[in-house]
Amino acid sequence: MSEQAGASAGRTRNRVVIVDDHAIFRSGLRAELDGRVAVVGEAHDVDSAILAVREHRPEVVLLDVHLPGGTGGGGAEVVRACRDLLEEVQFLAISVSDQAEDVVSVIRAGARGYVTKTISSDELVDAVGVVSTGDAVFSPRLAGFVLDAFGxxxxxxxxxxxxxxxxxxxxxxxxxxxxxxxxxxxxxxxxxxxxxxxxxxxxxxxxxxxxxxxxxxxxxxxxxxxx
CATH class of the missing domain: 1.10.10.10 (Winged helix-like DNA-binding domain superfamily/Winged helix DNA-binding domain)
Known part of the structure; x- marks a missing residue:
C-alpha cells in the first residue's frame, strides 16, 4: 500500500445523520457524500430525528429546519431536545430557506451553522469538517442575520x-x-x-x-x- 493510500485509509471520516422529510433528498445527499463522510443514520421528522441522534451520537447532524412531527418546532426543536449532547454532537442546518427567522431560530437553539441546499457537495463536506470541530459555518449572506440577531x-x-x-x-x-x-x-x-x-x-x-x-x-x- 502506498504512503498516500495508507494515510487515506487511516483517516477517520466524520459520522453523519441526515434529517430531512424528503426521502429523495436524503438519498441524493447520501450518494453525494458517499465515501467522504460516514452516513450512519437518517430521519424524516422531529421524533425520528431525536431518536436517531441519541442512538448514533454522530459528530454532525445535517438538519432540515422545516420538519413535521414533535410540537411543530421543526429543526430547532430537534436541537433543543438534544442539548445535553451538544458537547459531542454538532448540528449543521441545511435548508432551501434563507429567511432570517429560520436561520436565527435554529442557531439560537444551538446549531453550529446554516447553509442552503444550493451548496456544492465539496463545500458541504468542508462544512461538515469545520462544524465537527465546533467552529461555525454559514452561507455568506446568512451570517449577517446571525450577527444582527445576537448583536x-x-x-x-x-x-x-x-x-x-x-x-x-x-x-x-x-x-x-x-x-x-x-x-x-x-x-x-x-x-x-x-x-x-x-x-x-x-x-x-x-x-x-x-x-x-x-x-x-x-x-x-x-x-x-x-x-
Missing amino acids: TSSAAQDVRDEELDLLSAREVEVMRLIARGYTYREIASDLFISVKTVESHVSKVLRKLQLSSRHELTRWAEQRRIV
Missing part, C-alpha cells in the same frame, strides 16, 4: 462594556467578522461594502479600542465571548 440579544447585552459601546453597529459587525478570520474581501462581499470601507472600519475599531493588530482584536472579542 441585540440579551446574551449579547450581558457582555457589552464601555469599550464596546464606543463602536457603531457596522463597526461591531466588521469587528466580529475580523475576529472570525474573514479576509477584508470576504467581509466586503458579505456586508455589501467596498474593501476600502472595510479597511476604514477596521482602522476606526482598532483606534477606538486602542488595539494595534487583528490578533489583538480577535483576542479582545474572544475574551468578551462576542465572536
Whole structure:
C-alpha cells in the first residue's frame, strides 16, 4: 500500500445523520457524500430525528429546519431536545430557506451553522469538517442575520462594556467578522461594502479600542465571548 493510500485509509471520516422529510433528498445527499463522510443514520421528522441522534451520537447532524412531527418546532426543536449532547454532537442546518427567522431560530437553539441546499457537495463536506470541530459555518449572506440577531440579544447585552459601546453597529459587525478570520474581501462581499470601507472600519475599531493588530482584536472579542 502506498504512503498516500495508507494515510487515506487511516483517516477517520466524520459520522453523519441526515434529517430531512424528503426521502429523495436524503438519498441524493447520501450518494453525494458517499465515501467522504460516514452516513450512519437518517430521519424524516422531529421524533425520528431525536431518536436517531441519541442512538448514533454522530459528530454532525445535517438538519432540515422545516420538519413535521414533535410540537411543530421543526429543526430547532430537534436541537433543543438534544442539548445535553451538544458537547459531542454538532448540528449543521441545511435548508432551501434563507429567511432570517429560520436561520436565527435554529442557531439560537444551538446549531453550529446554516447553509442552503444550493451548496456544492465539496463545500458541504468542508462544512461538515469545520462544524465537527465546533467552529461555525454559514452561507455568506446568512451570517449577517446571525450577527444582527445576537448583536441585540440579551446574551449579547450581558457582555457589552464601555469599550464596546464606543463602536457603531457596522463597526461591531466588521469587528466580529475580523475576529472570525474573514479576509477584508470576504467581509466586503458579505456586508455589501467596498474593501476600502472595510479597511476604514477596521482602522476606526482598532483606534477606538486602542488595539494595534487583528490578533489583538480577535483576542479582545474572544475574551468578551462576542465572536
